[in-house]
Amino acid sequence: MKRRPPVSIKTVAERAGVSPATVSNVLNAKPSVAPELIERVRSVVAELGYVTDSNASRLRSGKHSLAGVVVPDLSNPMFGTFVSTLETLAREDGFDLLVVSAANDVEQEKERLHAIRSWRPAGLIVIPCDGALSHRTPSSMHMPIVVVDRLPDEPDFDLIAVNNAQSAAAISAHLSEQGYRSCTVAGSMLSISNIRERWEGAASAAGGMALSMLEVGLETKGIRQRLHEMLTQRRPEALFALDHITALIAYQTMTDLGLSAPGDLAFACFDEAEWMRLVRPAITTVRQPIEEMATAAWQQLSRRMGGNADPVRTLRLACSVEVRGSTLREGGRSSTAA
Amino acid sequence: MKRRPPVSIKTVAERAGVSPATVSNVLNAKPSVAPELIERVRSVVAELGYVTDSNASRLRSGKHSLAGVVVPDLSNPMFGTFVSTLETLAREDGFDLLVVSAANDVEQEKERLHAIRSWRPAGLIVIPCDGALSHRTPSSMHMPIVVVDRLPDEPDFDLIAVNNAQSAAAISAHLSEQGYRSCTVAGSMLSISNIRERWEGAASAAGGMALSMLEVGLETKGIRQRLHEMLTQRRPEALFALDHITALIAYQTMTDLGLSAPGDLAFACFDEAEWMRLVRPAITTVRQPIEEMATAAWQQLSRRMGGNADPVRTLRLACSVEVRGSTLREGGRSSTAA
């Protein structure tokens, strides 16, 4: 909190007895600067604690080493991990990463998506709040965009997602094999494509097991109520939750009702979280490969930013299905990839 | 992916038949522009999808509506929630927020801290990786900085933290009251001030209960090994884990050894996570008020950015102590604030 006068490249130049251009050349490691001058400039830079102003720098150079990532909600560890991984990858490639979260709100997402353009990023990675992304991205957004996880209604973008149907089918088949005769599949809403794919996948592999779908909605209160009603009035032999929030509330409700898996009913879910390995019995889950998704998204965006103009492409990654105690008739434990 | 020629304020100006200055005035809602022109400019802006270039804008106007936040690791939901809360607050005050994570690495933290200066933010909120922050912030960093959670070695900064000692004392007193005669307190390292404060707090309120400190380090492997040894060879009547990672591994190790709380030993910990309410019995925890910390940090930074020059100030927030089944001799349940 001492000196006020801002130190610019001119200050450094004067102090080192050279021109601003030379300072710039030193800082950007341009060739053909005499070693002696390099040394002199460097030491003045260090002494003054000078740091280049990115605003001016980017303005003049039109640099494109900036990418943006938009996620629905940073307090969700899944998205936090995603961003974290991306940040490392971007940094390795010399890119800065602009992180914004949409607070799970479609309106805010739209606003952020618009606002982020003012930074002139070279590309965007977006995990949309829902499937209606294209309604929110003015076509004037002239930059590569990679969409992750949630399927957009219209396939205008590169997409990185997981094989929802196959993974759900694997769980369904497993439950059927274990001899459960009836299963309720619970998820927020079938209008969300991820959920729909999972339900359809589960339905396709139920074998002799009777399957019924329960849409619980998005609000805690409603979810809790519907699950409570289902568990008390028409309890199936197995319960398969299709998303994290539904899984969480389902597990709470079961515990509150004194029901435990797999004795009272089997329990499996999508979206593995830490606690699912910790509770006893541990819970059978489908684990999404977050780091892989981030890596794939970055690679695809890199290609696009590099000028690649192939047709838009959808990549489906495999989830791992972790079979644990909550669905096993007897003891034992196994793990397979689907 | 159609037209390339970048649209600047000049393009808009020409197309609307006015000067660039007028466009700027319209976009920044300056007074004294004829209503008719406002309308005309607005419609051209919409038509062309023009968005102001922040680089040029900030460069010229020297705007100070940008703040930075540096956290150790975004994949930790605690920090994710922190950032998420901050983002909302900043946005409300018309600030943009630059988010960077240090990947839990002191070197990277140092680098990010340096790099972030190039954006010329008006202020910084930092959750340091450890206590040696001041060694990493060149005094030339002429901007307000608010440090959160981890105590810096030297009190050069505003600080928002929690009452570690009192909260730990509350747990300690509770365990003692419940009649446990011995308790092991496990935490990463006493050289981290948070851990030290917690240990000292616990020690101050143990009453007749015998307390011993176990430093487990920072690496999963070592933590697991030390806890395993302690639990098998000199198991106390109670275990109090002082940080999240220790708590997690302790719980895993207990489960693996077939020990359950509170029957085999009581279990309590710092840093509440979701699963601690879900397992049975639920775990007694100290919950840090993340949102409040974020709010307090933003308020303090706002004051500083507004020019406030009071002496640096330390704010201690209260944690809530959630007493649950894992430490209760009998049944029952209660919750008190410390």
Added chain:
DNA sequence: AGCTTTTCATAAAACGTTTTACGGGAGGCT
């Protein structure tokens, strides 16, 4: 020695905005 090439530092222009300072015209006043 005279010429060409190479090396290396600089002056000046440019990037896209915002701001400052100016000026033209309409209206009000005596």
Added chain:
DNA sequence: AGCCTCCCGTAAAACGTTTTATGAAAAGCT
């Protein structure tokens, strides 16, 4: 009618950098 304001739009300067073009000195060649 002459003068003074006020209103509103613009030209031009400025922000801190990078880049391009220029030129002076040093080095290489015959």
